[in-house]
Amino acid sequence: MVHADHGIGRFVGLSTIEAAGEPHDCLELHYHGGDKLYLPVENIELLSRYGSDESNVQLDRLGGVAWQSRKAKLKQRIRDMAEKLIKVAAMRELRTAPVLNPPDGTYDEFSAGFPYEETEDQVTSINAVLEDLASGRPMDRLVCGDVGFGKTEVALRASLIAVLAGKQVAVVVPTTLLARQHFHTFTERFRGFPVKIAQASRLVSAKELAEVKKGLKEGNIDIVIGTHALLGKSIQFADLGLLIVDEEQHFGVKHKERLKELREDVHVLTLTATPIPRTLQLALSGVRELSLISTPPVDRLAVRTYVTPFDPMTLREALLRERFRGGQTFFVVPRISDLEEAAAFLQEHAPELKVARAHGQMPPGELDQVMNAFYDRKYDVLLSTTIVESGLDIPSANTLIVYRADMFGLAQLYQLRGRVGRSKIRAYAYFAIPADGRLTPAAEKRLKVLQSLDKLGAGFILASHDLDIRGAGNLLGEEQSGHIREVGFELYQSMLEEAVATLKGGDESIEDQWSPRINLGTSVLIPEPYVPDLQVRLGLYRRLAAVNNQEAIEASPRS
Numbered sequence: 001m002v003h004a005d006h007g008i009g010r011f012v013g014l015s016t017i018e019a020a021g022e023p024h025d026c027l028e029l030h031y032h033g034g035d036k037l038y039l040p041v042e043n044i045e046l047l048s049r050y051g052s053d054e055s056n057v058q059l060d061r062l063g064g065v066a067w068q069s070r071k072a073k074l075k076q077r078i079r080d081m082a083e084k085l086i087k088v089a090a091m092r093e094l095r096t097a098p099v100l101n102p103p104d105g106t107y108d109e110f111s112a113g114f115p116y117e118e119t120e121d122q123v124t125s126i127n128a129v130l131e132d133l134a135s136g137r138p139m140d141r142l143v144c145g146d147v148g149f150g151k152t153e154v155a156l157r158a159s160l161i162a163v164l165a166g167k168q169v170a171v172v173v174p175t176t177l178l179a180r181q182h183f184h185t186f187t188e189r190f191r192g193f194p195v196k197i198a199q200a201s202r203l204v205s206a207k208e209l210a211e212v213k214k215g216l217k218e219g220n221i222d223i224v225i226g227t228h229a230l231l232g233k234s235i236q237f238a239d240l241g242l243l244i245v246d247e248e249q250h251f252g253v254k255h256k257e258r259l260k261e262l263r264e265d266v267h268v269l270t271l272t273a274t275p276i277p278r279t280l281q282l283a284l285s286g287v288r289e290l291s292l293i294s295t296p297p298v299d300r301l302a303v304r305t306y307v308t309p310f311d312p313m314t315l316r317e318a319l320l321r322e323r324f325r326g327g328q329t330f331f332v333v334p335r336i337s338d339l340e341e342a343a344a345f346l347q348e349h350a351p352e353l354k355v356a357r358a359h360g361q362m363p364p365g366e367l368d369q370v371m372n373a374f375y376d377r378k379y380d381v382l383l384s385t386t387i388v389e390s391g392l393d394i395p396s397a398n399t400l401i402v403y404r405a406d407m408f409g410l411a412q413l414y415q416l417r418g419r420v421g422r423s424k425i426r427a428y429a430y431f432a433i434p435a436d437g438r439l440t441p442a443a444e445k446r447l448k449v450l451q452s453l454d455k456l457g458a459g460f461i462l463a464s465h466d467l468d469i470r471g472a473g474n475l476l477g478e479e480q481s482g483h484i485r486e487v488g489f490e491l492y493q494s495m496l497e498e499a500v501a502t503l504k505g506g507d508e509s510i511e512d513q514w515s516p517r518i519n520l521g522t523s524v525l526i527p528e529p530y531v532p533d534l535q536v537r538l539g540l541y542r543r544l545a546a547v548n549n550q551e552a553i554e555a556s557p558r559s
Helices: 041-046 066-094 104-112 120-134 151-164 176-189 206-218 253-262 277-284 312-324 336-349 364-375 410-417 441-452 459-470 489-505 534-546 550-555
Strands: 010-019 022-030 036-040 140-145 168-172 197-200 223-226 240-246 267-272 289-293 304-309 328-332 355-358 381-384 397-402 428-433
Touching: 010 036, 010 534, 022 041, 036 041, 041 534, 066 489, 104 151, 120 140, 120 151, 120 267, 120 289, 140 151, 151 168, 151 176, 151 240, 151 267, 151 289, 176 197, 176 223, 176 364, 197 206, 304 441, 312 328, 312 336, 312 397, 312 428, 336 355, 336 381, 355 364, 397 410, 410 428, 410 441, 428 441
Parallel strands: 140 267, 140 289, 168 223, 168 240, 197 223, 240 267, 304 428, 328 381, 328 397, 355 381, 397 428
Antiparallel strands: 010 022, 022 036
16 A cells, blocks of 8 residues: 555554543554554545555655655656647647538438447447537547447437548547558448448558548548558548547557548547556546447347466356357457467367468468358358457457467457457356466466456456556657556546646646544444444445535435
């Protein structure tokens, strides 16, 4: 835990000590050199969580000056950063962007073509995007919705409004397969509307690509869907009005800097299931607008997740069960070099299954062929690298096996799991780890987090865990590991929010929070027999500490 005045200490538990002849609950913290600090429960708000990365944490010395100087330095750095963030946000506020309003009849007709019932969160997100587009200022909204929760529909409706207003739309995606899928989705949904859609990726021939570039420059193409190729200097737009970035966690810092150049007066909509720490941080500190889609579609079932040592019998059973119920399986390996080994395993233990292979270095035509054949159910198993990670929607595939799951990142595993369970059928995900069970502490932590997040709509929680495990990085530059390790996650977050709020309000002083010492000469504790659970008791102390007026006392639910 981090104490605002004394720094990082290890929380040992709740101790009852006698103060002025009366029992008093205190939180016991241990510091460097065996020093102990007993913090009265009424001052619990001085404590914040350090974060989940406990390895190599250096405890502070009680009464030492190191913590105060570290905190003061960081405060100045956060201050500078907050100023830059405010400047970025202020520049956006001052800029004007085209006002895009939906024409009633056409928009309603298009919305009616959505084959599902919109969830409450989806409606809220769509309305927020409509407001942004009509505001006359450039939109910069992050729509964080779980895998398969309908983010694409938000993008489709925003695209329609932009196109009907005579603007062009660019949809940037990380992989050729996702570009192909989005191209199909957009073409299908815009059928019957006067909208020209094109695709720009490795799956498109050089001749076609040249035509697409020409069409964009002359304004003949309304919507273009493509990979990083769209960010190239050679691509010029006649009148770009809306930029949609899908699965932004896959884009490197260089690509994002290029996106920033494009977005001077362009509306930007970012879609993601698991925002990278830096993006989440920007949204949490109020610099980017955030919409959450956390309600699952009707009839959606959570994916059953198993972390299991690599066992041929278990995996054969999983593969055959999926085939017997008429479904298909994704078998994912971390590297292209692992494909041979996995193919040999499948040949030996499940020879009756038809297996297709896919990876990013295949010729475009061949890859397209394989994916179409798998989509048409000509194969039982798709053996692939992480190329299938982003956005693929194959409702008949409902079992996922990940080989050497310890070699994948947390968001990667979560995205992979999102490839299955996209229909009303129960899906299964098996994360196979080496049979000897030797894992690095970080890999073990990632898999534990993933197994615990087996309910629907956990992408945002997962991103928060990721922010915790990895740190947020520098929000503005190219540095990837941030200042969070110095003061812990919660305190950093509150210092940043405070700095942003102070600068927004124009008040120059950023004051520390003040916590009074109260001595009433009576016992201060919630008796253990009354609330036996320690976590609940600490939670109640925390809520009491957060109460700062009479209304809050009245509003808090009585236990």
